[in-house]
Amino acid sequence: MNVLLFPSIAFLILMVVFPFVFALATSFRRYVPAAGLRIWEMPFVGVGNYVRALFHDSVFYVSLRNTFLITGIAVIVEFILGLGLALLFNREVVRKIWPLLLSMILLPLMIPRVASGIMWKMLLNPQWGLVNNFLAALGFARVDLLGSARWALLSLVGVDIWQWTPLVVLLLFSGLKNIPSEYYEAAAIDGASSSQMFIFLTLPQLKWAIAFTILIRIIDCFQIFDYVYALTGGGPGYATTTLSYYAYLQGFQSFNLGYGATLGFLILVLGMGIAMVYMSFMKTRKTVRSATGE
Amino acid sequence: MKKYFYALVTYTVIGIAVFFFLLPMIWTISTSFKRPRDYYVTKVNIFPPRPTISHYLSVLDLGTEEKAGESKGGVSSFMDHAAPERLPPIKSSIFNSLIVVGSSVLIAFMIGMPAAYALSRLKSKASNNLLLTFLSLRMLPPISVIIPFFFMINAFGLIDTHPGLIIPYVLFNLPFVVWIMKGTFDKIPVILEEAAMVGGCNYRQVWTRITLPLSMGGVVATVLFCFLITWSEFLFAVVLTRNNARTLPVAVTFFVTQHRGILWGPMCATIIISALPLFALVFILQQTLVRAFMPGEYK
Numbered sequence: 001m002n003v004l005l006f007p008s009i010a011f012l013i014l015m016v017v018f019p020f021v022f023a024l025a026t027s028f029r030r031y032v033p034a035a036g037l038r039i040w041e042m043p044f045v046g047v048g049n050y051v052r053a054l055f056h057d058s059v060f061y062v063s064l065r066n067t068f069l070i071t072g073i074a075v076i077v078e079f080i081l082g083l084g085l086a087l088l089f090n091r092e093v094v095r096k097i098w099p100l101l102l103s104m105i106l107l108p109l110m111i112p113r114v115a116s117g118i119m120w121k122m123l124l125n126p127q128w129g130l131v132n133n134f135l136a137a138l139g140f141a142r143v144d145l146l147g148s149a150r151w152a153l154l155s156l157v158g159v160d161i162w163q164w165t166p167l168v169v170l171l172l173f174s175g176l177k178n179i180p181s182e183y184y185e186a187a188a189i190d191g192a193s194s195s196q197m198f199i200f201l202t203l204p205q206l207k208w209a210i211a212f213t214i215l216i217r218i219i220d221c222f223q224i225f226d227y228v229y230a231l232t233g234g235g236p237g238y239a240t241t242t243l244s245y246y247a248y249l250q251g252f253q254s255f256n257l258g259y260g261a262t263l264g265f266l267i268l269v270l271g272m273g274i275a276m277v278y279m280s281f282m283k284t285r286k287t288v289r290s291a292t293g294e
Numbered sequence: 295m296k297k298y299f300y301a302l303v304t305y306t307v308i309g310i311a312v313f314f315f316l317l318p319m320i321w322t323i324s325t326s327f328k329r330p331r332d333y334y335v336t337k338v339n340i341f342p343p344r345p346t347i348s349h350y351l352s353v354l355d356l357g358t359e360e361k362a363g364e365s366k367g368g369v370s371s372f373m374d375h376a377a378p379e380r381l382p383p384i385k386s387s388i389f390n391s392l393i394v395v396g397s398s399v400l401i402a403f404m405i406g407m408p409a410a411y412a413l414s415r416l417k418s419k420a421s422n423n424l425l426l427t428f429l430s431l432r433m434l435p436p437i438s439v440i441i442p443f444f445f446m447i448n449a450f451g452l453i454d455t456h457p458g459l460i461i462p463y464v465l466f467n468l469p470f471v472v473w474i475m476k477g478t479f480d481k482i483p484v485i486l487e488e489a490a491m492v493g494g495c496n497y498r499q500v501w502t503r504i505t506l507p508l509s510m511g512g513v514v515a516t517v518l519f520c521f522l523i524t525w526s527e528f529l530f531a532v533v534l535t536r537n538n539a540r541t542l543p544v545a546v547t548f549f550v551t552q553h554r555g556i557l558w559g560p561m562c563a564t565i566i567i568s569a570l571p572l573f574a575l576v577f578i579l580q581q582t583l584v585r586a587f588m589p590g591e592y593k
Contacts, residue, residue: 008409022442110572112526112543115565244437268438
């Protein structure tokens with residue numbers, strides 16, 4: 001039986017451990033064009049890259065702030081909208097048509113992220129985009145959403161919400177469906193009102209689904225890259241540059257591969273840290289069991 | 295009476311939500327059928343006034359590109375797409391995407407399914423830790439490993455080849471395969487397999503006659519998920535490919551040209567084309583999924 005595990009363990013070591021060590025090694029070096037892609041020829045700078053990132057690089061902190069803003073706003077809005085929709089889908093009147101509804105709601109997920117980023121770039125175009133045409137038809141002024149720093153960031157959040165709320169709906173709806181209706185009937189017999197049933201019956205039963213969904217969304221929003229690439233290219237100045245996009249800019253546009261690896265490693269540590277804090281917070285509420293289904 | 299009111303409110307809200315989620319796609323479909331002069335307008339036109347399939351044809355190399363100035367003679371403008379540049383090679387990108395994504399899902403299954411089975415049947419602390427390791431791979435930011443992968447793939451000369459992209463994609467698919475399949479195997483009672491062994495089956499027969507058929511639902515769900523994730527993957531594709539192995543998501547960004555601005559028409563056609571395989575997959579597998587989740591299939 002253990003033999004079955006060998007291919008996957010070998011793959012893990014080759015494809016995860018080795019690149020990880022490699023990335024770490026690269027992050028301690030500075031890229032010079034003469035080295036080509038031979039990492040051992042790059043000069044060793046020790047923690048120089050890290051010092052630069054943490055103490056001398058304001059763009060790093062700008063991108064950090066942007067990433068946190070986008071993640072925070074997007075996850076909260078997606079959760080509220082997704083939970084609301086999932087609850088609506090769970091009502092008696094909708095029971096008959098929910099397969100059809102689900103397949104319609106899931107359509108935004110089918111579009112590649114870059115493609116939907118570009119699609120929204122078209123929709124938000126100041127001259128002939130749908131959004132602005134609509135606003136103009138209603139009598140409002142046209143807005144160049146991607147030209148202003150604040151609105152460009154919110155546009156990114158908007159695209160993420162548009163594409164990923166359906167996933168939240170799907171996950172939470174599956175969780176809702178797993179609550180036996182007998183619980184609700186028993187609660188009704190005991191005289192519970194709708195809001196009481198929601199707070200004391202629905203929410204506790206959904207704890208696992210909610211925790212899982214929010215974790216997934218936080219992780220994915222933290223790594224946002226495609227939308228930035230397609231929609232704003234970093235935004236006016238660096239207003240919409242996220243952590244991943246900044247690391248990409250450094251590593252593959254400026255070709256500072258050493259510094260890019262440094263940023264990548266910092267992002268990894270940050271991301272893992274957030275995930276672990278989140279999971280330990282969840283662990284205090286319930287025991288850990290492996291996710292099933294989905 | 296109150297019941298009808300609630301129903302009305304529910305349907306209205308759901309209607310608004312569906313409208314919000316579907317509108318951009320409807321608009322994209324509509325634009326992909328519009329002639330260039332008709333989408334550079336300041337009015338809201340849901341239906342193309344003069345529909346044309348030329349964008350699809352030109353993107354798939356089946357026809358010539360629609361020139362905006364052709365339908366009306368006279369003054370030429372930037373809308374006339376003057377410089378005869380070639381469109382991005384979408385047809386080859388479709389093939390590349392299909393090959394790369396399909397292969398990586400297949401290989402991820404070959405590596406991950408045995409692992410998932412072992413992790414499901416073995417109940418030890420070590421196996422639990424291994425499972426957690428696999429799951430934590432899900433949280434790996436691609437940007438953190440892109441640079442070493444860039445070096446490694448380059449060292450083997452695999453830049454801009456299919457294997458060069460397949461190998462990292464297997465890494466992305468593996469956590470899902472292990473995760474979902476382990477859950478699926480957990481639901482198949484060991485007693486069934488043991489009974490079959492007692493009844494005279496060897497390992498292979500137990501696998502093909504009992505375990506595999508019962509786990510079809512999980513297999514389908516995994517294939518769906520992995521396809522969804524890998525098809526739209528962008529960072530590795532844009533870094534590790536040049537002209538030969540370029541996948542669809544990268545090709546879509548090439549419609550932002552230097553000389554002719556952004557070619558919205560063909561680009562919308564490409565976006566729709568890039569979403570079609572996933573639509574088809576979900577549509578086809580939907581029936582299998584629903585059937586597989588029905589309880590009581592143990593015969």
